[in-house]
Amino acid sequence: MLRELFNKLSDPIISFPLVTIGFYLMLKHYKTFGSKKFAYWTVAILIPVTAWFLSDHNFFSIISTPDNIPIIILLVCVAFFTWFALHKAALNDTRIEEGLGPIEATPENREKVWSWPNLVYTELFAMIACTAFLVVWAIVFKAPLEESANPTWAPNPAKAPWYFLGLQEMLVYFDPWMAGVVLPGLIVAGLIAIPYIDTNPKGNGYFTLKERAMAITAFLYGWLVLWVYLIIVGVFLRGPNWTFYGPFEYWDFHKVVASFNVNLSEIIWIKTLGIGLPKNLVVREIFGIILSLAYIVIIPPWFAKATRVGRNLFKDVGAIRYYIFMFLILMTMSLPIKMILRWLFSLKYIVALPEWELNL
Amino acid sequence: MNLDSKQSLNRREFFSYITVGWVMFSASVGGLLSLCFRFTYPNVNFEPEMEFLAGAPTDYPSGVDERWKNLYGVWMVKQEGKLIALSNICTHLGCIPNWLPAELKFKCPCHGSGYYMSGINFEGPTPRPLERFKIGLQPDGKIKVDKTKVFRWEKGEWDSPDSFLEV
Numbered sequence: 207m208l209r210e211l212f213n214k215l216s217d218p219i220i221s222f223p224l225v226t227i228g229f230y231l232m233l234k235h236y237k238t239f240g241s242k243k244f245a246y247w248t249v250a251i252l253i254p255v256t257a258w259f260l261s262d263h264n265f266f267s268i269i270s271t272p273d274n275i276p277i278i279i280l281l282v283c284v285a286f287f288t289w290f291a292l293h294k295a296a297l298n299d300t301r302i303e304e305g306l307g308p309i310e311a312t313p314e315n316r317e318k319v320w321s322w323p324n325l326v327y328t329e330l331f332a333m334i335a336c337t338a339f340l341v342v343w344a345i346v347f348k349a350p351l352e353e354s355a356n357p358t359w360a361p362n363p364a365k366a367p368w369y370f371l372g373l374q375e376m377l378v379y380f381d382p383w384m385a386g387v388v389l390p391g392l393i394v395a396g397l398i399a400i401p402y403i404d405t406n407p408k409g410n411g412y413f414t415l416k417e418r419a420m421a422i423t424a425f426l427y428g429w430l431v432l433w434v435y436l437i438i439v440g441v442f443l444r445g446p447n448w449t450f451y452g453p454f455e456y457w458d459f460h461k462v463v464a465s466f467n468v469n470l471s472e473i474i475w476i477k478t479l480g481i482g483l484p485k486n487l488v489v490r491e492i493f494g495i496i497l498s499l500a501y502i503v504i505i506p507p508w509f510a511k512a513t514r515v516g517r518n519l520f521k522d523v524g525a526i527r528y529y530i531f532m533f534l535i536l537m538t539m540s541l542p543i544k545m546i547l548r549w550l551f552s553l554k555y556i557v558a559l560p561e562w563e564l565n566l
Numbered sequence: 567m568n569l570d571s572k573q574s575l576n577r578r579e580f581f582s583y584i585t586v587g588w589v590m591f592s593a594s595v596g597g598l599l600s601l602c603f604r605f606t607y608p609n610v611n612f613e614p615e616m617e618f619l620a621g622a623p624t625d626y627p628s629g630v631d632e633r634w635k636n637l638y639g640v641w642m643v644k645q646e647g648k649l650i651a652l653s654n655i656c657t658h659l660g661c662i663p664n665w666l667p668a669e670l671k672f673k674c675p676c677h678g679s680g681y682y683m684s685g686i687n688f689e690g691p692t693p694r695p696l697e698r699f700k701i702g703l704q705p706d707g708k709i710k711v712d713k714t715k716v717f718r719w720e721k722g723e724w725d726s727p728d729s730f731l732e733v
C-alpha cells in the first residue's frame with residue numbers, strides 16, 4: 207500500500223510540483239531548514255526510511271547497479287552541501303540582523319595563512335585519499351561491458367551518461383534542436399554571463415541568503431529542481447521505452463502507457479474551431495507563433511512596469527542587464543511550462559513546423 | 567674545458583646542426599600528424615548498403631516484417647494493399663525504435679516516441695513520422711529498396727508512386 211503510494215507520488219506529474227513546493231519552503235524557511243536540529247532529525251528519520259526502501263527488491267536492484275552508486279554518493283553530497291550553505295547563511299543572516307558582521311569577517315577569521323604548506327598539504331592529502339578511493343572502487347565494482355556497437359539496434363532503455371540525463375529528460379518535452387542545442391547553449395552562455403549581469407556587491411566571501419535572495423533562488427531553482435531532480439528521474443525512474451516506473455515498480459517491458467500527444471495547432475483548428483488544418487504553414491501555426499513571441503517580447507517590459515520586484519530590478523541593474531536576465535529566466539521557465547502543458551493537455555509542440563525543422 | 571667545447575662550435579656548424587635538428591623535428595611532427603589523419607579513416611566500413619534486393623512481394627506476410635532491420639535498418643510493412651520500406655531511425659533524435667507486436671506500435675527507447683505501423687507518430691516528443699524509402703519492382707519481380715531516396719510525410723511525399731508497392 208505504502209509502496210503503491212510512493213510509486214504514485216514519484217511520477218513527475220506529482221513529484222515535480224512537490225519538489226517545486228519543497229524548494230520554495232526550503233528557501234522560505236531556510237533558518238529552520240539550515241538548523242542543526244533539522245539536519246539531525248532528517249537523518250534520524252531517513253535512516254529507517256532508507257532501510258525500508260532498500261528492503262524492496264526492485265528498489266534495491268536499481269540502486270545497486272554499479273553505474274548508479276556514484277550517482278547516489280553525489281546526491282548525498284548535493285543534499286549535504288545545500289544544507290551546509292543554507293546553515294552558514296542562516297547563521298550569518300541572523301548575525302547581520304543583530305548588527306554584527308558575518309562570521310567570516312570576525313577578526314579571528316580574517317587572519318591569513320600561507321598557501322604553502324597549509325593549502326598544498328590539504329590538497330595533497332585530498333589527492334591521495336581520492337586515488338585510494340578510486341583504486342578500491344575499481345577493484346570492488348566491475349565496469350559493465352556491453353555488446354559491441356550496432357548501428358541498427360539500441361539498448362532499451364537507452365540512457366545517456368548520468369550527467370546528461372537531465373538533458374535527455376528535457377528531450378521528452380522538446381524538439382532536439384531546442385533541448386539539444388539551444389537550451390544547453392543558453393545554460394553555458396547564461397553561466398558565463400552571471401558575473402556581468404549580477405551587480406550585487408553583497409555576499410562576497412561570506413555565506414548569506416538574504417542579501418542575495420534573487421540570485422541564489424534563481425540559480426538554485428535551475429540547479430536543484432531543473433537539473434538534479436531531472437537527473438534523479440532519468441537515472442532511477444525511467445525504464446524500458448523511457449516509460450516512467452516508480453521506485454518500487456518492476457521494469458516490465460510491456461507496461462503500456464497511453465500518451466497521445468497533439469500540437470497546439472491541432473487543438474485549436476480541429477478541436478476548438480472544428481475546421482481542418484489550414485494549408486499554409488504559417489497560418490496553421492499562427493497561434494503558437496504569436497504566443498511564443500508574446501512570451502519572450504511582452505513579459506519582460508510588463509514585468510518591469512507592473513510588479514515591484516521588476517521595477518526594483520530594472521532600476522538596479524539597468525535596461526540591458528534586465529532584459530538579458532529576463533530572457534534567460536524565461537528560457538529556463540520554458541521547461542517547467544512545457545512539462546506542465548504536456549501533462550495537462552498532452553500538448554506536444556506549441557509551434558510545430560517539422561517542414562522547417564522548427565518545433566517549439 | 568667547458569669553454570673549449572663551446573669555442574669548438576662555430577657559427578656555421580651551429581647553423582648546420584640546427585638545420586638538421588629542425589628538419590628532423592618537422593619530419594617527425596609531420597609523420598605524427600599524418601598518422602593521426604590516417605586514423606580518422608576507418609579500416610573497415612560497416613555502413614549498411616544503400617540499395618538492396620528484398621525478394622518478392624509475396625514473401626511478406628501482412629504487418630511488420632523485421633528481417634532487414636538489423637542488416638539494412640528497414641522495416642517492410644504490408645498494410646492495406648501497400649508494401650512500404652520504413653526507415654528504423656527515430657525522427658526525434660535518431661535512436662532505433664523497437665517494434666512492439668502486442669501494442670502494434672514502434673516505440674523508441676530514448677525518449678519514448680511512438681509510431682503506428684504506418685510510421686505516423688502519435689506519442690512522445692517526435693515532431694514527424696518515420697521516413698519511407700524508395701521501393702520498386704525490378705523486371706524479374708524482385709523488390710528493390712533504395713535508401714538514398716527518402717519520402718517524408720510532412721512534405722506530402724507519401725503519395726509518390728515510388729514510395730510504396732501495390733500488392
Ligand code: FES
Nearest residue numbers: 656658659674677
Ligand atoms: S530519439 Fe526516439 S524518442 Fe528521442
